[in-house]
Amino acid sequence: MSSTFDQVATIIAETCDIPRDTITPESHAIDDLGIDSLDFLDIAFAIDKAFGIKLPLEKWTQEVNDGKATTEQYFVLKNLSARIDELVAAKSA
Amino acid sequence: MQLEYFQLIDRITDLNLVKQTITVEAQVPQHNTIFEGHFPGYPIMPGVLLIESMAQTSGWLLLALMKFERMPFLAAVKEAKMRGFVSPGELLTVQASILHEGSGYAMTEAKVSVGGKLRSNATITFSHVPFPNQDLRGHMDAVARRIGLPQAVVP
Numbered sequence: 290m291s292s293t294f295d296q297v298a299t300i301i302a303e304t305c306d307i308p309r310d311t312i313t314p315e316s317h318a319i320d321d322l323g324i325d326s327l328d329f330l331d332i333a334f335a336i337d338k339a340f341g342i343k344l345p346l347e348k349w350t351q352e353v354n355d356g357k358a359t360t361e362q363y364f365v366l367k368n369l370s371a372r373i374d375e376l377v378a379a380k381s382a
Numbered sequence: 383m384q385l386e387y388f389q390l391i392d393r394i395t396d397l398n399l400v401k402q403t404i405t406v407e408a409q410v411p412q413h414n415t416i417f418e419g420h421f422p423g424y425p426i427m428p429g430v431l432l433i434e435s436m437a438q439t440s441g442w443l444l445l446a447l448m449k450f451e452r453m454p455f456l457a458a459v460k461e462a463k464m465r466g467f468v469s470p471g472e473l474l475t476v477q478a479s480i481l482h483e484g485s486g487y488a489m490t491e492a493k494v495s496v497g498g499k500l501r502s503n504a505t506i507t508f509s510h511v512p513f514p515n516q517d518l519r520g521h522m523d524a525v526a527r528r529i530g531l532p533q534a535v536v537p
Binding site: 327330331333334337338343344345346347348350 | 457458482483484485486487489507509
């Protein structure tokens with residue numbers, strides 16, 4: 290069974306036509322991979338479907354805009370993967 | 383259909399909030415300046431307007447599902463297919479259903495039919511935000527009444 294990061298990286302590669310081998314756990318979806326907010330909706334859709342969750346994009350965006358969080362916390366892929374794991378765990382709890 | 387005001391939907395004929403589906407009708411006008419240019423001697427409804435009709439239909443479904451607390455805005459159109467011409471005077475049946483409800487966005491699948499024959503379909507993405515002002519909210523309420531959105535749906 291592939292890791293959450295592997296699944297996310299594959300989704301990003303396929304959704305945004307980015308070479309899979311350029312996507313690492315340290316990659317920042319926005320700053321490094323150049324994914325914009327609209328493209329990220331497609332990624333969020335694919336992640337929601339793959340993991341059976343609902344990424345709280347609005348909440349995250351609000352936190353970043355309010356200075357309560359950084360984009361790194363949500364959009365560096367290892368952190369995004371950790372958030373997904375948390376959401377999956379919360380759902381099955 | 384009031385093309386000059388970009389209001390493509392005439393009436394809602396079915397709205398099912400449980401199944402998350404909507405069906406509307408839209409009468410293509412017999413005469414409109416759009417048809418003078420699209421195309422001279424061979425008037426057909428522009429494909430972008432068929433897409434807009436699907437977007438507006440989807441939008442009404444989303445408005446109803448979100449209890450008019452948020453306004454959906456068109457964000458992306460995928461897999462839009464124009465499967466047949468639509469001519470002046472034809473009655474469109476436009477249907478939409480929810481493909482996915484995300485956080486701050488939603489995706490729908492929509493189709494346009496004439497006389498039971500599919501003419502166009504698309505997958506559409508919307509971002510949605512709280513109503514930016516009361517003017518827009520009031521306008522949407524008024525249009526909702528005009529096109530027959532069940533009043534129980536409008537808070």
